[in-house]
């Protein structure tokens with residue numbers, strides 16, 4: 001089972017929820033936590049696992065054999081990302097813009113394009129007991145998050161429970177991380193910003209046809225508009241984590257909620273049971 005933990009907005013407590021859910025479940029199940037927030041993976045700030053395996057992630061970028069090239073311009077025409085240009089008898093390649101889609105090499109009529117790897121990030125792995133952490137890390141200044149996320153997801157073992165810590169926002173990296181999930185847990189906070197981004201995140205989940213539910217973090221800080229929105233939209237609010245100085249203090253010290261306040265473990269196990277029930281019900285109605 002794959003459960004994505006997402007939020008339209010950064011800083012809502014998504015990683016707090018993902019790590020506490022993973023730790024609670026790992027008492028009884030084999031769990032893989034995938035940190036796909038590759039621009040700023042921070043699950044391990046809470047988990048403190050030794051990440052003893054690491055491998056680079058490459059994307060294939062074109063290299064032109066000038067001896068074969070006729071400067072016909074077809075490669076520049078097919079590139080949807082403006083990563084290749086043909087000017088005055090020269091082919092220019094802009095590696096930072098290249099998505100490694102392979103269209104230019106496939107369509108070059110002279111077979112003048114080969115591909116070479118460009119490193120865009122790394123995948124690191126480690127674990128303890130029933131819990132394995134796989135985290136992607138994008139190189140500084142790099143914009144190509146989806147290839148790193150795809151590489152992280154290659155380590156999914158379907159026999160395990162998979163928790164995915166999704167990047168914030170609603171753009172391509174989010175889609176890449178969330179797609180193929182069985183459930184999307186949306187973490188929000190009861191503020192106007194939180195609600196605005198929750199609405200966008202719900203649209204993403206619906207577009208991908210993934211059942212979703214909401215966790216309201218810092219409950220009590222704002223108003224009840226997120227609650228009312230969920231009620232109107234028929235989206236279950238599965239857990240509320242109160243605005244509590246002790247919880248904030250644990251987080252600031254890098255201590256997972258369920259370790260600092262073990263009674264929360266029961267709430268996360270109940271949350272997981274609710275998620276399983278919703279997934280089962282959604283499969284019946286499909």
Ligand code: SF4
Nearest residue numbers: 069071072073075108
């Ligand atoms: S498509 Fe091939 S032959 Fe044409 S300009 Fe590009 S590299 Fe050269």
Ligand code: SF4
Nearest residue numbers: 079098099101102104
């Ligand atoms: S591999 Fe794709 S993105 Fe990169 S230059 Fe070629 S067509 Fe453009």
